[in-house]
Amino acid sequence: MKRQVTIKDIARKLGVSISTVSRALKDHPDISVKTREAVKELASILGYKPNMIALNLKHSRTNTIGVLVPEVEHYFFSSVLNGVEEVAYKNDFSVMVFQSNESYMREVLITQNFLTNRVDGVLASFSKNTHDFTHFKKIIENEIPMVFFDRERGELHADSVIVDDYSGAYQAVSHLISKGCKRIAFYSAPRHLVLGKNRLEGYKAALEDNGITYSPDMVYSCDTFDEAEKISRSILKKHDRPDAIFAVNDLTAIGAMKVAKKLGLRVPDDIRLVGFENSRSSWICEPELTTVDQFGFELGKEATGLLLSRIKLNTFDYEVERRMMKTQIVVRGTT
Amino acid sequence: MKRQVTIKDIARKLGVSISTVSRALKDHPDISVKTREAVKELASILGYKPNMIALNLKHSRTNTIGVLVPEVEHYFFSSVLNGVEEVAYKNDFSVMVFQSNESYMREVLITQNFLTNRVDGVLASFSKNTHDFTHFKKIIENEIPMVFFDRERGELHADSVIVDDYSGAYQAVSHLISKGCKRIAFYSAPRHLVLGKNRLEGYKAALEDNGITYSPDMVYSCDTFDEAEKISRSILKKHDRPDAIFAVNDLTAIGAMKVAKKLGLRVPDDIRLVGFENSRSSWICEPELTTVDQFGFELGKEATGLLLSRIKLNTFDYEVERRMMKTQIVVRGTT
DNA sequence: ACGGCCCATCTAACCGGTTACCGAAATTTA
């Protein structure tokens, strides 16, 4: 492959030393205007581009942040990514995105990659199957700033930016109750995810604040379209079927809706549904889905801003922060 | 921040030279077993990780490929990305993903970033608003291998891996004709994209092969949900409205379907629809959308494999290749 | 006892920049 133009080439052609070229290019006052102009002109003629790798080695920074995300295919994560890019980009940082595909093994390899590639900081949303966090601990041992987003893990020295799951769930369930629903099922994420716990708390609180007793029988572990299709079939056939379903994400709600319609239930008359995400899908399905907007784009911007501020701190000795993003219920046809 | 362990640290503690450590770590035969074992043991105790940046500088490679994509939010592109990661990953390459958001300006900046970050190769799908290709020429001038995917540009020294748009469109339109459709509208991508041209040709050919005369009045420039909602309103109200719509992607087809249903048309009895993508959305809408599967995952794998083979060639003197990915029509409820 | 040879390791240059420090010429000052 073609060798790139270096300052050495410029120095040789101009008969000056490489340090002069280096200084001239960055407007160092030690260099005379004449020399500086000559260097700059030749540099642009030759198409000189500084070698980032050499700079990175010198400064031991890469100006790169690593992002670990379960799947970019999910609307929420892709919108987070947009926010991340926006901020990173404005601050001259590059972004390396890796998907765990909800696989723990893959996640471990990705974090190792972060270490060997010497990213300056890490944004991470770990997989649903991650119960062991030693791979993240290694990143922290290396004093690489890390911000968890959406899914958090309190005990590590890492900031987190999360969705206000509690209040999102509370809003959603309160809304359903205001529509007259009494038997509200909750299709929930696995319990070990903090978001699962918090949404459950919000669900419970909304029920209890409205005089409805909480029953664990109404909570199902189900957070994908396919699972929703499967379990809804039996749930919705029962004589004491729920009159509303609050689902942990839009696709799950839509899966349930599909089954409901197939069973001849009318939406929203016989059964009301609320999702969580405000994804594209939520206005593609019919009727359009009432859902809780998670503001992924803003979350991405927030998390990246926080991470960059940590990187700029240049010390690992800071108080860990936990930021919560507001949610907003979007009322549509399914309620 | 914490300084990473280097071979220098190991050398000092062991009282040997850094070259000995370097060689010991890579099982060089010059080093005695005793020394080698000692070095390796200390390395693992100290948690030594080779500094990729230094290696990159030495070898002037980064083991990184840059990916330029319009928007990861689109199902097709996110599935391509999955394929890219899969292959890159197996070959110990990292992937840097950048979204142009269909902005030409952004795209130019991203390609500059590829140059300064010294990626070893580029996978690119340019934006709809790109008419000037000098930014790609710069990459090629630097002899960085490039593979265009999905959207190609013939005149540059770059391979391309594209969807067989012609046959995909031909299949889709033939299918509609076999269902008895006579007036088939085509919601098309901008003409300057090769994929737009090829699908139009496939559309024309399918019509003509079945004795239907092609009429330019049936071709509309429309490739988003919003545009489809807007233009379909008037198109579907006309007394000589089409009896089928073939759309350039799923969301456009779904936008049209939504309007059709609002106008009281029955799908598929009054109007049939075919999309292009086989996205998640295509089985969320109702009825489920007949669509042409583009096999994004396979396309991503193919393009990355080709790119990596070019990188490994280690010369820029190769014949440019153009690979076409087969498509497959998926028949569902809208036809 | 000495030249030759092998083995294990070290020295130093290199990748492409940055930058502290040094030195010679030009200019100012006494």
Add this chain to the structure above:
DNA sequence: TAAATTTCGGTAACCGGTTAGATGGGCCGT
């Protein structure tokens, strides 16, 4: 006019590895 001070640019170390070639001690044969 000699000394002091700028001005301008060069030298060399450094970032963390790799690697060709040098070095030096031990063992061999004659």
